[in-house]
Amino acid sequence: MPRLPARPASADARAAVAADGAYAYVELTAEAAAGHAPLAEEVALAIAYNGLSQAVMMVSPDDLDDFVRGFSLSNGLVEAIDEIYDIRLNRLADAVSAEVQISSRAFWALKQQRRQLAGTSGCGLCGVEALEQALPALTPLTASPLPPAEHLQGLRQRIDQAQRLGQRSGALHAALFVDDSGAIRLCREDIGRHNALDKLIGALAQQRLDGRAGFAVVTSRCSLELIHKAVRAGLATLVSLSAPTALTVQWARRHNLNLIHLPHHSAPRVYSPAPPAH
Numbered sequence: 001m002p003r004l005p006a007r008p009a010s011a012d013a014r015a016a017v018a019a020d021g022a023y024a025y026v027e028l029t030a031e032a033a034a035g036h037a038p039l040a041e042e043v044a045l046a047i048a049y050n051g052l053s054q055a056v057m058m059v060s061p062d063d064l065d066d067f068v069r070g071f072s073l074s075n076g077l078v079e080a081i082d083e084i085y086d087i088r089l090n091r092l093a094d095a096v097s098a099e100v101q102i103s104s105r106a107f108w109a110l111k112q113q114r115r116q117l118a119g120t121s122g123c124g125l126c127g128v129e130a131l132e133q134a135l136p137a138l139t140p141l142t143a144s145p146l147p148p149a150e151h152l153q154g155l156r157q158r159i160d161q162a163q164r165l166g167q168r169s170g171a172l173h174a175a176l177f178v179d180d181s182g183a184i185r186l187c188r189e190d191i192g193r194h195n196a197l198d199k200l201i202g203a204l205a206q207q208r209l210d211g212r213a214g215f216a217v218v219t220s221r222c223s224l225e226l227i228h229k230a231v232r233a234g235l236a237t238l239v240s241l242s243a244p245t246a247l248t249v250q251w252a253r254r255h256n257l258n259l260i261h262l263p264h265h266s267a268p269r270v271y272s273p274a275p276p277a278h
Contacts, residue, residue: 040171042191044095049077050107051099060172060190061096062165063199064089067190068098070202074229076136078106081205136228141256143273144236147215151182152260152268156241159219162187175200178239179214193220194229201233212236215258222259227251244271 022036046056047068054077059067068087072078086101102110159176162184166172175196177186186209188199197218204211215237218226222240224247230238237258244252244261252259252272259272 038169040165040169040191045098046095047071047098047100049100049102049110052107052111054110057192057195059192059195060165062190063188063203064096064098066188066199066202066206067195068100068202069205070198070200070229070233071195072100072102072202073205074198074201074232076232077110078102138228138231138255140254141231141234141236143256144212144258146258146260146270147178147237148182149268151178151215152239152262155217155239155262156264158184159187159217159241163189163219165189172196173218173220175219176217177204177209177211177214178217179209185209185214193218194225196220197226197229201229201235204233215239215260217241217262221245222248222261224248224251227255227257227259231255231257239268 022038024034024036041061042058043061044056045059045064047054065087069081069084072084073081078084083103083106084100085103088099090097090099159174160167162176163172163174166174166189172189172191173193173196174187174189176184177200179185186200186203188196188203190196190199200216211234216230216235217239219241221242222238222244224245226238227248235257237260239260239262241262244259249259249271253274257272261269261271263269
């Protein structure tokens with residue numbers, strides 16, 4: 001889906017933005033040197049299913065159709081990509097509305113659950129009103145073999161090269177899919193780490209790629225909500241560039257999700273499945 005057009009800017013705002021979208025700044029020094037730098041973009045996204053408002057969150061404005069698909073799947077709002085019939089994106093000043101048409105079965109289930117979610121880029125549990133939603137019952141995955149160690153070699157450097165938006169502006173998380181040959185097949189970026197993974201899940205579903213034939217990578221801290229999304233999406237392995245939390249490891253082991261931490265200067269650390277007792 002083509003990128004949405006930018007909203008009209010005031011004359012003052014246009015004067016502070018270079019032709020390539022970089023923003024003007026002045027260094028806080030005696031010399032007060034001036035320059036331009038590209039910055040990450042964000043918009044408020046409101047999602048409605050069959051006309052029923054469901055969630056509002058801050059997101060990066062790229063790959064929003066992938067995000068809507070992944071958000072719907074990873075939050076259990078639909079059971080399969082085929083239950084999403086249509087996605088219409090509309091720009092509203094500093095916001096975007098997503099009108100999503102879903103199956104009658106999914107809409108009936110949505111109305112029965114009727115969760116008011118208020119997502120932000122910083123916390124995936126904002127708006128959760130019950131412990132059952134924060135700690136949901138998930139169906140464990142079928143255990144899968146770990147990826148070959150050589151597929152993790154030099155991965156940090158390859159991720160840096162794949163982050164097209166992050167190279168330009170910084171301030172963006174990425175979620176990537178590495179296929180069973182070790183090649184980076186997909187990269188999705190967003191200001192929110194949960195949003196980046198949702199975009200990746202949506203892209204995998206839309207392109208009918210098997211999430212078990214390879215592994216997903218997140219450049220952010222690996223918290224419990226990312227485990228929920230990975231398990232619901234049927235991913236076999238999740239690799240995190242930051243160390244996981246203790247609860248994250250417990251849930252990954254409980255649900256047969258391979259969980260690997262890739263430190264900066266050490267060998268990859270497999271936290272799930274649990275190592276054999278000595």
